[in-house]
Amino acid sequence: MTPRPATPRPTTPATAPADAPRTAADPGPAPAHRTPSLGWWRDAVIYQVYVRSFADSDGDGVGDLPGVRKRLPYLAELGVDALWLTPFYASPQADGGYDVADYRAVDPRLGDLADAEALVDEAHALGLRVILDIVPNHTSHQHPWFQRALAGDAGARDRYHFARGKGVRGEEPPNDWQSVFGGPAWSRVPGEPGLWYLHLFAPQQPDLNWRNPRVHEEFDAVLRFWLDLGVDGFRIDVAHGMVKAEGLPDIGTGAQARMVGAQELPFFDQDGVHEIHRAWRRLLESYGPDRIGVAEAWAPTPERLALYVRPDECHQAFNFHFLRAGWDVAQLRAVIEESMAAATTVGAPTTWVLSNHDVVRHRTRLGSLARARAAALLMLALPGSVYLYQGEELGLPEVTELPDEVRQDPAFLRAARETAGGQEGLRDGCRVPMPWTAGGPSFGFGPGESWLPQPPGWGTLSVQAQTGDPLSTLELYRTALRLRRLLPGLGDTAMQWLRAPEGVLALSRPGLVCVLNTRPAAVEMPAPGELLLCSVPEESRESMEAGAGPGRLRLPANSCTWWAA
Structure with a gap:
């Protein structure tokens, strides 16, 4: 396969209203703020597709790539510039696909490589770019490397973090690190008393050792594989976590690990991660100026976050500080000012996000649909790039009453066993599948039931029910995105x-x-x-x-x- 450039989005929106505002600089064709030479990502609106919950094409209850492909016209009409696909690689699905067994294969439950290529081609034909999730901090425990490591292969073991436990017989973990999902960040190696392996997340997600050159070589090859297929970039999962402090020192507090916080941690936001991102920036630029890297970096301050978007590192980094702000003018203004100031020091655009697949949906978090709608308009008016999470344009709330027996979040499952709750087991509630139609067994998500049950009233929130209703949240988003595209002052100004x-x-x-x-x-x-x-x-x-x-x-x-x- 050879690299194929993305088709730019048409600059004259076919769906723009007849009375949409015009300016002398914008008589109708390309809006003045759309300047390709500045980088398309600087003011892009990027839509997150949680693949398992977006659209099910075959009736097995799980969303898949053909389902996403079928719904691409909806995203084009909505007015976004790109879609970010959560992992669809071969995986035992211990953590929703973020436990990857083969980075070059599609999970057969979600499609195949031909489906992935067809999706990218059709998205480009509609003027949409495609960003893939890449998971470099850890693999699945079923990855061939880890299976060889468990079998005693010394070379394979050096690609992960194996260590002898403390105590006379190594019966205690090697250090006091805690998993983000709750409990110790170490598990024993079966059949080898005293030997442990590191996993900052679930035990099925062993952490890679990025001090091993073989790990670098492998991920370079994986990125090239997907770039050759035509994708436009990567969202880098746990971009702040790949490098651990030398010697794996104790923290000394025994506190629960968090993705972000004021405490400095020996496994997050280590300076060594930046050389990895520099190398990946060089790789991306070898494919042209429009392939991008987006860091999921939970840095403790906006200033630390800005380090990930220096000119020779990632193109964007998620701004979780904005997401965490409350419904308070002082908080919002402070976060906006700090975020923009930090990004400006390195010449990067600021990104804004209100919801994603790891946090409580912002309608619920902010306390009402009215606040959620208002927050969306504020976000879309800010300079820089915006990320939307599937379903927020419908005003979907968090589903808070899922039965325990249907939950699949490993944070919830582990917390139920160990009383620790790294992310409080709340992530299933924001991953309930999309409602597309007012009726049907899964409101148009698929021909059968969905993998997580949808609330009975979700038909009224569906795409079908809201389309054409001027009072609906969907039409609010569509109008705001059209105006954002047409007004020359919105974007990177x-x-x-x-x-x-x-x-x-x-x-x-x-x-x-x-x-x-x-x-x-x-x-x-x-x-x-x-x-x-x-x-x-x-x-x-x-x-x-x-x-x-x-x-x-x-x-x-x-x-x-x-x-x-």
Whole structure:
């Protein structure tokens, strides 16, 4: 296979409304802020597809690649620039595919290589780029390397972290590290008392030893395999965790490991990871300027996170600090300022995200659908790139009442046995399959039941039920994404804060003013311009002006508005 460039997204949106705003710099074709030479990723909207829960083509209850391919037109119409696919590699599925047994093969439950190639080709034909998840911190315990290591192969063992335990007979783990999923980060090697192996996540996910050159060589080859197939880049799982401190020292606290926190940990955010990312940047650039690396780096501060996006490292890094901010103007403003300042020091774009497959959906986390809709408009108005998680455009809540017997999150399963709860077992609730239609056994997800049960009322939240309804969350997202594409000031451009009443956040972009009211009641302020979009769909300029003084507006509670400045 030879590398094939991605087809750029058409610059004239076929779905743009007839009365969409135009400017002198944008008479209709390419919006002025879409400047390919700056890098498509700098202001891209990238949609995360959790493959197992997106669309099931064969009725086995699990989403697959043919299912994703069938739904690509939906993503093109939604208005995103790219999709990020969670792992679909051959895997025993101990952790939703993040335990990889073969990085060059597709899990037969999810399709085959021909399906992967057809998906990439069709996405490109629709103007969508494709980013794959790569999992370099650990493999599956069924990976051939680890199986050879368990059999005693010394060379294979050096590709992982094996160590003798403490105590007279090695009966205690080699150090005090805890797994993110709860309990010790070490498991005993079967048949060899006193010998242990490291796994920062589930026992079925042994950590690789990135001090071994063979590990580097293997992943270089894996990246080239998928780049040759035509993918546009990689989201790098646990990008901050591949290098462990020399000697694997104790932490000394015995505290539960977390993906991010103020405490410095000898297995996360070690300086040695940056040389790996530099080498991968060189590899990506050998395929041209448009292939990208995206770091899932849970760094303790925005300044540490910025190190992952220096000019010779990753193109983007997920900004989890924004995701973790509460519904509070001071918190939001501080996170936005700190994130942008840190990224600016290295010339990188800031990324924004509200939900993903590892956290509680933001509708539930923020406390209401109104807040979720408002937060989405704020996020889409900020400079840089945006990540959307499947179903957030439908306003899906977290499913909090799943029966224990259907849960598959290893964090939940391990916590149930050991009382420790690394991620509280909450990840199944955000992975419940997408509702596409108002009825059917799985609301259009597939021809049969889904691998996780959907709530009975999800038909009203489906794509079918919301399409064409001007009050729906789906149409809010579609309109916001069209405006983001059409307005020349949205994207990778400057931003400044505006004066606003207490509890209100107001910012200005070239040609746009965005106003967020976090208060539980309406608030008055001067009218900033012509109303473009409001997260409270029944509100119009006329209703906002009613009861307010001349030149003033009453902004709805828990709302966000966009204004043409």
